[in-house]
Amino acid sequence: MTRAIEEHPLTGYLRIDRVPHIWCEGCGLGILLNSFVQALKDLEFDMDKLVVVSGIGCTGRASGYIKSDAYHTTHGRAIAFATGVKVANPDLKVVVISGDGDLFAIGGNHFIHAARRNIDMLVICANNFNYGMTGGQLGPTTPIGSRTQTSPYGNIEQPFNLSALAACSGAVYVSRWTTLHVRRLTESIKKGIHKKGFSFIEVIAPCSTVYGRYNRLGDGLDMMNDLKEISVIKHGIYPTEATIEPGKEIVVGDFVDIEKPEYSDMVQAFIKEQMEG
Amino acid sequence: MGQNLGLAGPVQVNRDFCKRCGYYFEFCPRGVFERPDEITLKGVTPPRINEWAECTMCSLCTLLRPDIAVSIEV
Amino acid sequence: MSRKVLTGSYFVHGDWACAEGALAAGCKFYAAYPITPASEIAERMAVRLPQVGGAFIQFEDELGAMAAVVGASYAGKKAMTATSGPGFSLMQENIGLAIMTEAPCVVVDVMRGAPSTGQPTKAGQGEMMQVRWGSHGDYEIISLVPSSVQETFDLTVEAFNRSERYRIPTFVMVDGILGHMYERIEIPEPEEIDIVNRKKPTQTPEEYLPFKADEDLIPPMANFGDGYHFYSTGLTHDERGYPDMSIEVQDKLIRRLSDKIRRNEEKIIRIEEVDVEDAEILVVAYGIPSRSALKAVEQARAEGIRAGLLRLITAWPFPTRILEDLSSQLDAVIMLEMNYGQLVREVERAVKPTPVTFLPKLGEEPHKPDEILTAIRRCSG
Known part of the structure; x- marks a missing residue:
């Protein structure tokens, strides 16, 4: 029995004509994509109302595989572009999928300000501890001591705790999972899509081709097994307490889930007031 | 273009998309998959179905498949 | 005061006229970062946009403001930003994005003394080559240079029309004197103002190729949310919008992006x-x-x-x-x-x-x- 790929159960959600995707063997980004698409399917989400935006880098290619309105911006500007979309048409659900370098180095300013405004947007960040697309350079989440192409003697810079940064900047929903926690990740994505406000999901993803190789972490399977060993689920703790030390301990879970007035709603409210007044 | 390696079961494997992550046989809770000896022209070893009877259609394999190479008929 | 077009006679400065021109053209989105001598455009838009059903957002920087303008344009709104030299330099990145993904939008540069921080409160005309070549790569743009407050109003309307017609960022280059100079202007009745809107696809979503141009070299533009489920990227792309790094696709795309302006020069100039x-x-x-x-x-x-x-x-x-x-x-x-x-x-x-x-x-x-x-x-x- 041979089945045409057009009958793939996720065909309606994926641009199957673009698969196989560009990601390396064992890369965690394909898992993140599955999880996102599974969440859409579980929610029976109206694809006419979805806009997926990404920046530059390996994760930046994610938007190109999703069969909704989608846009691949310049490096670091995914959240800024997405803010324009959401404010211009508040009926749309805007999801940003991008990497740690794109969102937190070159795009860091837009991240903290979008979180501060509490604009309705789900940001999913694949954190693989380095710049994969450009060949494995030091990134804002590279752990102390890790070797990369641009930290050949070991990294001496303190890394960001992304979930903590999101929470401290004002995000109303924050969770962290690894690509191994694929069912829990899917559930968090569903929550993030439904949540009104700025939601952030950090996904620890193995990059065996560059980060894994320079740090002798083995192949993707070894890195996934390592994540299995070291990850600890702690729901509800404030993410500044959620350790993220690859090789030692990575705390995952649903960290923040609070309510705050949402930005695009407030914009619409005073537009209504001004137009009637 | 999809090629099913299982003969009658619900799990479909697309050899063209597979890049050999190895996650299915490592993390399938029921040991449905096995590592084949065969290497394709692209140098990958797509998973082979070992034991259908064990499959509970939990679909973990379809979520953990980074290459969009496995689907399951529910 | 909630009218879209403030028909009548006003004694105002160039920045005010620019903002009102944008509203008369149908602008519904404005994102910017405060900068002398363009801040008065933002201040006017902050007051006026909500009155006409539009949204104003003050951004964290000009990189983001320009990206947001491109986003709003894709979401179907006529969108504008205004800045001055230092901010204009930051915007070049996403001006390139607007060119590559053919997002209609208007950028106003109220020019001050430069380079660098230069003379914030003085006037200059220092970005006349930057507006043409400031972003990397080969492209064409349209830029308009008003010489009176009245013309600042008129050319801002014109800039929107041209950006919508050619799917290209269009620039209004106002010198700092004009931005802050008061003159009497006449704003016509709304029906006397010509308005051009972007060409929409007539195909079904299944048939629609977002970057397949018509004979005029301009592809019809679906908006996000219209059900077309299309993809757009700043990478070199084919008619489907998919990235393609081949010589043929780069050659065809770059020629079309420039030729859609070059072939219409006589109409534009x-x-x-x-x-x-x-x-x-x-x-x-x-x-x-x-x-x-x-x-x-x-x-x-x-x-x-x-x-x-x-x-x-x-x-x-x-x-x-x-x-x-x-x-x-x-x-x-x-x-x-x-x-x-x-x-x-x-x-x-x-x-x-x-x-x-x-x-x-x-x-x-x-x-x-x-x-x-x-x-x-x-x-x-």
Whole structure:
């Protein structure tokens, strides 16, 4: 029995004509994509109302595989572009999928300000501890001591705790999972899509081709097994307490889930007031 | 273009998309998959179905498949 | 005060007129970062946009403001930002994105003294080449240069129309004097203002190829949320919008992005000619200096010198052919700019071998009519 790929159960959600995707063997980004698409399917989400935006880098290619309105911006500007979309048409659900370098180095300013405004947007960040697309350079989440192409003697810079940064900047929903926690990740994505406000999901993803190789972490399977060993689920703790030390301990879970007035709603409210007044 | 390696079961494997992550046989809770000896022209070893009877259609394999190479008929 | 078009007579500054021009054109989204001397546009938009059902957002920087404008454009709104030199430099990145993904939008640059932080409160015309070449790669843009407060209103409307027509970022280059200068303007009735809206696809979502151009080289544009489920990228892309790094696709795309403007140059280019028909000495100017030039040309004519004025209304595309055609009748050309030599190079190229005298002005003050008249006399003598 041979089945045409057009009958793939996720065909309606994926641009199957673009698969196989560009990601390396064992890369965690394909898992993140599955999880996102599974969440859409579980929610029976109206694809006419979805806009997926990404920046530059390996994760930046994610938007190109999703069969909704989608846009691949310049490096670091995914959240800024997405803010324009959401404010211009508040009926749309805007999801940003991008990497740690794109969102937190070159795009860091837009991240903290979008979180501060509490604009309705789900940001999913694949954190693989380095710049994969450009060949494995030091990134804002590279752990102390890790070797990369641009930290050949070991990294001496303190890394960001992304979930903590999101929470401290004002995000109303924050969770962290690894690509191994694929069912829990899917559930968090569903929550993030439904949540009104700025939601952030950090996904620890193995990059065996560059980060894994320079740090002798083995192949993707070894890195996934390592994540299995070291990850600890702690729901509800404030993410500044959620350790993220690859090789030692990575705390995952649903960290923040609070309510705050949402930005695009407030914009619409005073537009209504001004137009009637 | 999809090629099913299982003969009658619900799990479909697309050899063209597979890049050999190895996650299915490592993390399938029921040991449905096995590592084949065969290497394709692209140098990958797509998973082979070992034991259908064990499959509970939990679909973990379809979520953990980074290459969009496995689907399951529910 | 909730009307979209404030028909009537007003005594206002250029920034105000620019904001009202945008609203009259149908602008519904404005994102910007405060900067002198463009902040008054943001302040006016913050008051007025909600009154007409539009959204204003103050961004964390100009990188983000420009990206948001492209996003709003894709979401179906007419979108604008305004800035000055330092912010204009930051915007170049996403101006390139707007060019590559063919997002209609308007960027206003109220030009001050430069480079770097320069003279924030003074005027200049220092971004006339940056607007043309500031982002990386090969492309064409449209830029308009008003010389009065009335024209700032009119050309802002025109900028929206052209950006929608050609799916290209369109620039209004206002010098800092004009931005803060008060003049009386007349705003027409809404029905007297021509409005152009982007071409929408007639195909079904299944048939729609987002970057397949019609014969005019411009692809119809679906908006996010219309159900077309299309993908757009700043990477080189094929008609489906999918990334493609091949020679053929790059060649075809880059040629089309430029040719959609080059082939329509005659429709796009606008100039004003005063006493040019029999002129032997031609003064070329734009923006505020062109007003001094007009006075000088009138005085020269009174003295019997055959002088004429060519005022640029579009700086880009540059009216090279018009100047080429005139060059055979000219003995001399005088070019005025509030910079140290930018568009003068284009003029020199076009009128060769006619000699060109360049009168630069740096540090706020525009040219005085007397200085220009002296130059005209010298050329005629």
